[in-house]
Amino acid sequence: MHRHNKQSSRLLILLSLTTSHLLRFSTLTASAPAASPSRDKVAMPPPLPVLPLPSSSQLKWQQRELIMFLHFGVNTFTDSEWGTGRESPSVFNPVGLDAGQWVSAAVAAGVSLVILTAKHHDGFCLWHSKYTDHSVASSPWKGGRGDVVGELVGAAAEGQSGGGVDVGIYLSPWDRHDRRYGKTLEYNEYYLAQLQELLTRYGSVKEIWFDGAKGSNAPNMSYDFTDWFAMVKELQSSANIFSNAGPDVRWVGNENGFAGTTCWSTINRTALSIENGSNLDYLNTGDPAGTDWVPAECDVSIRTGWFWHKSQSPKNLTQLLEIYYNSVGRNCLLLLNVPPNTTGLIPESDVERLREFRTAIDTIFSTNLAEGCSVRASSNRGGRNNGGFAPENVLDEDHLWTYWAPDGREERDGYYWIEISSGGSSLKFNVIRIQEAIGLGQRIKRYEIYVEGEKIANGTTIGYKRLHRLKKGVVGGRNVMIKILESRSVPLISSFGLHCDPYYWHSK
Numbered sequence: 001m002h003r004h005n006k007q008s009s010r011l012l013i014l015l016s017l018t019t020s021h022l023l024r025f026s027t028l029t030a031s032a033p034a035a036s037p038s039r040d041k042v043a044m045p046p047p048l049p050v051l052p053l054p055s056s057s058q059l060k061w062q063q064r065e066l067i068m069f070l071h072f073g074v075n076t077f078t079d080s081e082w083g084t085g086r087e088s089p090s091v092f093n094p095v096g097l098d099a100g101q102w103v104s105a106a107v108a109a110g111v112s113l114v115i116l117t118a119k120h121h122d123g124f125c126l127w128h129s130k131y132t133d134h135s136v137a138s139s140p141w142k143g144g145r146g147d148v149v150g151e152l153v154g155a156a157a158e159g160q161s162g163g164g165v166d167v168g169i170y171l172s173p174w175d176r177h178d179r180r181y182g183k184t185l186e187y188n189e190y191y192l193a194q195l196q197e198l199l200t201r202y203g204s205v206k207e208i209w210f211d212g213a214k215g216s217n218a219p220n221m222s223y224d225f226t227d228w229f230a231m232v233k234e235l236q237s238s239a240n241i242f243s244n245a246g247p248d249v250r251w252v253g254n255e256n257g258f259a260g261t262t263c264w265s266t267i268n269r270t271a272l273s274i275e276n277g278s279n280l281d282y283l284n285t286g287d288p289a290g291t292d293w294v295p296a297e298c299d300v301s302i303r304t305g306w307f308w309h310k311s312q313s314p315k316n317l318t319q320l321l322e323i324y325y326n327s328v329g330r331n332c333l334l335l336l337n338v339p340p341n342t343t344g345l346i347p348e349s350d351v352e353r354l355r356e357f358r359t360a361i362d363t364i365f366s367t368n369l370a371e372g373c374s375v376r377a378s379s380n381r382g383g384r385n386n387g388g389f390a391p392e393n394v395l396d397e398d399h400l401w402t403y404w405a406p407d408g409r410e411e412r413d414g415y416y417w418i419e420i421s422s423g424g425s426s427l428k429f430n431v432i433r434i435q436e437a438i439g440l441g442q443r444i445k446r447y448e449i450y451v452e453g454e455k456i457a458n459g460t461t462i463g464y465k466r467l468h469r470l471k472k473g474v475v476g477g478r479n480v481m482i483k484i485l486e487s488r489s490v491p492l493i494s495s496f497g498l499h500c501d502p503y504y505w506h507s508k
């Protein structure tokens, strides 16, 4: 009854607000009839966004494309993936640890964010925590004075070979060592205390990684995620929180590094759960009707395991490129795990593979064959010379805020199209890149690509970046057209590229 009253009074306020807005609007329009600006002097405003939108931190995150995970801890020394929690700190002794080498490897791979396992399921802490002695402080490494988190943060800030990298933290909720685990209040206090140490001692932290991983025989307890997330935002407002339910970045639903061919950055957070696990297909593809912007991150290890094992070796370049096309090329971020060894260094074989990987990406994408071509489109918001929404915008260096926008009226052909033409010579390529202006929302639902009238590729979502590596191999043609058949509101294309991937060619 009480609730009913509250609702109806809210309704009344809304109604009266609406009426006063309407009144004000009609007064304004009545008093300023001739103020319509002269069309060639004043720019056309951008189209309205389609909600939900990314936050500023999510937009920065998306542009990183490739980030790195470092799984390191007692498991490195015991040749295991999941520690038992009964490891003696005396096993941890990475005598040659050099976080500068990790950062150099990351920078050489074009990585701008490195996430460290500050604590894995075994509960061993890579920093000095006031709340436990199960940490580097009890290890022989540097006589118990070493701090891996501190060393990484220091090296990252020093910006080995320019620029530096940002740091992220993984603090495992499941803790097989600590006696408080299983006692809901005590453990949540312990966890939150450690989170505060990590978020206040080490400067800026750009991503916090949470997961619900837990053995089937682990004690039953619930995590106060709401408190944890609130504390993260309070102490590090620009950090993105990752988990299989967001809130800022979601898990892609597998550990192969593959996103769905349909991949929306939008999803309903209310349909996701960290503890109970979320529907993997839903995580993989997202939701075109989703009310929240929670883009997906693809985590995969350069080796078979997450921790270093003497018996394993890094994936080859062909495999890494396949992962790249299926993650970055499907509107996601690639979180590539590169584990340091017992010496405390990333093995030279993996460093070398990372270098090859970056060289390959740069080789493929540094040349855009569409550059210098002429561009036409089905229509153009504000006309060709008014407002800066011309189709040529898809060929500039800005992949977010300059874009082609159609005029929004019904298209004559029943679909939107944009076409690039070389004029004379035939363009030869095997990779097509399309990017949407996601700052105004993710829109495109279905499209087809034609080369000289022949359909060579099609797809559903585009998002920040969609890459098509052509099954046919290299194709040639003087003009390439994208037809956009379905879209939430008008499609906005920020970039378009035709590229040649020599690695694909040779590996076929």
Ligand SMILES: *[C@@H]1O[C@H](CO)[C@@H](O)[C@H](O)[C@H]1NC(C)=O
Binding pocket: 220, 221, 222
């Ligand atoms: C775990 O505890 C919750 C209450 O905290 C209870 O609802 C649930 O049934 C328990 N699960 C198991 C597997 O014991």
Ligand SMILES: *[C@@H]1O[C@H](CO)[C@@H](O)[C@H](O)[C@H]1NC(C)=O
Binding pocket: 273, 274, 275, 276
């Ligand atoms: C998990 O599922 C159980 C049983 O279906 C439910 O009672 C509980 O509220 C769920 N927890 C979360 C966090 O969704």
Ligand SMILES: *[C@@H]1O[C@H](CO)[C@@H](O)[C@H](O)[C@H]1NC(C)=O
Binding pocket: 267, 268, 271, 287, 289, 290, 291
């Ligand atoms: C997500 O939420 C929207 C808005 O409430 C709804 O239309 C849509 O059906 C939801 N998606 C799913 C998969 O339930």
Ligand SMILES: *[C@@H]1O[C@H](CO)[C@@H](O)[C@H](O)[C@H]1NC(C)=O
Binding pocket: 316, 318, 319, 507
């Ligand atoms: C890369 O590794 C995959 C999987 O082991 C293998 O099938 C493929 O032949 C390898 N490619 C090259 C070029 O070594």
Ligand SMILES: *[C@@H]1O[C@H](CO)[C@@H](O)[C@H](O)[C@H]1NC(C)=O
Binding pocket: 341, 342, 343, 344, 345, 346, 347, 348, 349
């Ligand atoms: C770890 O990697 C470094 C760099 O390649 C190498 O010098 C060292 O021998 C490796 N340690 C082990 C135990 O393999």
Ligand SMILES: *[C@@H]1O[C@H](CO)[C@@H](O)[C@H](O)[C@H]1NC(C)=O
Binding pocket: 446, 447, 458, 459, 460
């Ligand atoms: C792409 O084209 C194939 C073959 O014409 C068709 O089966 C598929 O449904 C199309 N996919 C989309 C998303 O349009």
